[in-house]
Amino acid sequence: MGLIELKFWAALTDAQPLEYINKLEAAGGGPLCFVAPPERHVALWKELLDRAPGFVVRPGLRRVATRGQLTLQLVSWDELLAPMASVVGGSPIHADLEQLRGLIREFEAAEFRPFYLEDLGNLDAPRLAMALADLADGIVKQGEADGTLSIGRLKATADRYSTGRYFILGKRVGAWLGLNHLHWAQFGTSPLWLEFRGGGWAGYRHLVRNALPERFGGTAPTAFEAENGNYVFSVPVAVQVERAVAIRHGAKWLAEFAQRLVDAGVPLSDGNPLHEAEQA
DSSP: OOEEEEOSSOOOOTTTTHHHHHHHHHTTOEEEEEEOOGGGHHHHHHHHHHHSTTOEEOTTSTTEEEETTEEEEEEOHHHHHHHHHHHHTTSHHHHHHHHHHHHHHHHHHHSOOOOOHHHHTOTHHHHHHHHHHHHHHHHHHHHHHHTSEEOTTOOEEEOSSEEEEEEEETTTEEEEEEEEHHHHHHHOSOSEEEEEOGGGGTTTHHHHHHHOGGGBOSSSOSEEEOTTSOEEEEEOOOOSSOHHHHHHHHHHHHHHHHHHHHHTTOOSSSSSOOOHHHHO
């Protein structure tokens, strides 16, 4: 007999893990495995051992402790699912596991995670966020200098989980580019995202998908259609380069992205500008 307890950020109940241990002892022993996000492992493992008297940590093994015929273990969701994925190979079950992984990432990003002292003392986190926000702003300004877009009277904006700037791509389509923490945490593909207002793509949605087929779908899509009808694309960030180089890299990507849309028949330069960006 064995028991698996699935956790995200919820605290242990008063009965955990002793109630499970008592059940396993009555059945003659067996493994008790807790599954939780890796960021929680250090604190959760200590709490489990404090509540499980008599368990001895096994040398050389990560977060495994034993007491007689009982085994207590703490693993991550990836550690639990990876062996399953390797066994099922390319079968339909593998696709189901990938969907489950995507759902787990959403739960890990959406649920409240307790704060730790090392989180609050890690000054690299705010510095990174500020640097990425400045990078997004620099890419948009460089795009205007290159003639890819126009800012006009549009201003930088920020909301609960994002900060960035609206602009007109070409002369027609309202767009936004910036740091989006929600998409970053949810998909993990990039901290920077490009978003188009839903009305700007009326009648052209199939052309957008045809122009960028590799960006839609998969377990970690780099493009998707949001519930509000907006099209959202992740923006690649150049790594291990100076800020000026990263800005030029982002502006070049944006220009090439716009050209692919034009080549596919999406109008960016004819007709009157769409003003969804100004009204947002």
